[in-house]
Amino acid sequence: MSFFVISTGSWSIPPQEFVHHFRSRWPGVVIRETQEPDSSEFLKFDLAMPHSSDVDGALQRPGKSIYFDSDLRDAAQLALWFRSLAPPSEPMVFCDESMSGYLDLAPNTTEADIFRAFDYEPAPPGWMSYDLIPRGGWGMPLQVLAQQMRLRWPAARVEESAEPESRRAFDFQVPMTHSEVRGNVRRKVSAMIFTGDIRDCAELASWCRSILSTEEILLSCDQGHLTLKAGMNAEDILKALGTP
Incomplete structure (x- = not known):
């Protein structure tokens, strides 16, 4: 499923700073700069996570949002990480492409908050x-x-x-x-x-x-x-x- 994390205030992050934080948190991430000057994306990334073999996403211009395809459990981690890069007062939202789930991300938002917003129930052990x-x-x-x-x-x-x-x-x-x-x-x-x-x-x-x-x-x-x-x-x- 496709997810978006969007800053709705004035904050944005420069691509170089985003890359630095991303590689510090997930050293195995593969990042590719967008070559087209008219592209809506600064860069694209691919990342293997516990519940998604390939999280494919991008930092969008002007550095106020990211989108990616992943399992919700991995999406929650990415969303909270991106939230942590912005000032605490910066308003930010997390949603999916169909708007079936939507949540204002605060500095104290947890993965459990995201799961509740998306009506998610984890599978039993072994499944x-x-x-x-x-x-x-x-x-x-x-x-x-x-x-x-x-x-x-x-x-x-x-x-x-x-x-x-x-x-x-x-x-x-x-x-x-x-x-x-x-x-x-x-x-x-x-x-x-x-x-x-x-x-x-x-x-x-x-x-x-x-x-x-x-x-x-x-x-x-x-x-x-x-x-x-x-x-x-x-x-x-x-x-x-x-x-x-």
């Missing part, structure tokens, strides 16, 4: 969280998606939210071969968040791919990012993620 994102939307009403899930797994518990302002369109618990896969589908952003045994999660992702007409579907987890191609089955997904 990973998965984000399935159809870039062109679901291609069907969310009520139909919930109905399709019930038809595929009759024992599934699918609970649709009665609150129109809720971030979640519905929550689900699907008994599968190796675990009970639990998750939810977001209302304002096209995303399904779920956790369970990796084999069952691969099966769920494969099923989503099979019923959706959307051309580009992204699956993200701690082991990396994968574009789900038409016809991919669970075994294909496990192999692509490097899982035997």
Whole structure:
């Protein structure tokens, strides 16, 4: 998912100072200066983090904001680090590309504050969280998606939210071969968040791919990012993620 950290006041950071702080905090970061003088970006960066194999982002001109693609847990670290570079009085916000989550970043903001703002629940020990994102939307009403899930797994518990302002369109618990896969589908952003045994999660992702007409579907987890191609089955997904 794409995230933004934006200074809404007068503060900005020179590229050289940004690079110095970045390399001091994460020595392994790869930074590339933008060669195009008309680019909206000062520089781009690539960084391996605990939950994202490749955090791809940029410092935007005039040094007031950064954006990047990553797991929310890594995004929280980056956001709080960028917040720490600015004066305490500087107003700053953290949000995602769809504005499904939004938070004013104060000097005392914590990762837990960010997780609450984005309705994030960490996966149980030994499991990973998965984000399935159809870039062109679901291609069907969310009520139909919930109905399709019930038809595929009759024992599934699918609970649709009665609150129109809720971030979640519905929550689900699907008994599968190796675990009970639990998750939810977001209302304002096209995303399904779920956790369970990796084999069952691969099966769920494969099923989503099979019923959706959307051309580009992204699956993200701690082991990396994968574009789900038409016809991919669970075994294909496990192999692509490097899982035997």
